[in-house]
Amino acid sequence: MRDEVSEIDGKVVVKLSGDVDLEHCTTVRGLLLDGVSHGKDLLVDLSDVSYLDSSGIASLVEAMQIAARNGTALKLFSASVQAMRVFELARLDKVFAIHPDLDAALAS
């Protein structure tokens, strides 16, 4: 798993890669919680996520809840087929704002 963090147009962008699962959830959670700690919107790039399990989703949920309490937002974009299948199956598309690409996420 190789994750990247950047800042674009005043928003923190985190790219998650590989298996976002129990084995890597400590790293993922740290990245996401750090991402929402700056008082800025957090955009999460899921284009290179090959596997997403409930531990990884829980980290996204926690970051989203913290962002909401801070008055900011967590948005997902470019979800891989594997990640999108999980979101649709569990109807998490009703929980997260999922955008087709970075531009759409930035513009929302």
Place this chain on the structure above:
Amino acid sequence: MSVRRNTALPLEEAVSDPLGVLAAFSRDLAVSLDLEGPLSSLLAGILRAVDAEAAGLFLTADDGALFCRGSMGAIGGLVPQGDPLFARCLEHGTVECDYQDPLRCGDSAWHSLLCAPLTLNGNRLGVLAVANKRNGAFTPDESGLLAAAAGAAALAISNDRLTYALDCQKGVGRDLELAAEIQRNLLPHADPAGFPVVGLNRPARLVSGDFFDFFPLDERRIPFALADVSGKGMNAALLMAKAAGLFRCLAKTYDDPADLLAAINRETCETASRGMFVTMVAGIYDHETGALWFANAGHEPPLLRAPDRSYRSFPAEAPPLGILPDLTFETHGIELAGGEFYIFTDGLTEYRYGEQEALGVEGLIQLVESHADLPLAERLNALLAELDHEGWEARDDLTVLAIDDAWVSRHD
């Protein structure tokens, strides 16, 4: 220094002889349940052997500070840890001795000091020190004795710490086994031959984040549920216990599965932490009419198997429980009409053989069909037994619940 080969020394002589001091320490360790006695004897033996006033064993705490683990002599615990010799011994792991200069400083309380490091596998655990030799200066032989004693003490202390860590691990292990036993007792133990609902749970670890439940509400209706908590291990097991308790309690109050899930969701949201959530299918089955109502909160689509062996799945229309407090759910009503209803966790459909594709829903259907003629409980056991072959790997807790409407006609 004379080397004695006769081990049958009188006690007093043994503990004043350098080798006897170490031998006595080894013997004490072998018969003692803790370190206190052997360490005291070691320090006393060293004091006698080197004829000094004070001996102290100092260990480094996690924060780097030194503390006195044991001492002998009226001022043993007061050996000056700030002395340059003491600091050098600890820092460089070298034996430090001022035997060339018995009156090494003007301090009236401390006129001589000998320090040896407690070192094991390159880790410095602390310092063994003796101070104030009564006659003359510490000798090189006495330095050798203290170094050997420090080595033996370091090994004993390391073993003591390992034993303590193992005891703690055993304690955690016992707690986990107890938690697993309590968790197993949360699952229903209905007579498989006398009930149209059967469930099986196989944790990936000692405790599970899955649960299923069912119970007779009255002579006709059976509330049922199957749920999967995010994550694994003890935190998932604790949330599982809460969700199971909420279902067992609230299912007696709410007739409509959508209302039931909404109530469980509100309660779960109040205390959920670290983003944890629960996917759940909950419903109620009337075994007199074959009618079944259920609602699905973000869970794998349950399967309806009709008597003609056709299948229909029911994807979730609402997200999991514990994320958004004001969710509404939808109740589906179906007629089993002699068919079967299967609810399962993704631990089953994601079961995989090596690097091959996961079992998937199609694989699960094939397994159900290959054992369709068996009674319900035997069918589920046979289904899981198929997955027990070498090479199959569970990535998650594995739980399945099945309702067999044909059971009614077979038992009328």
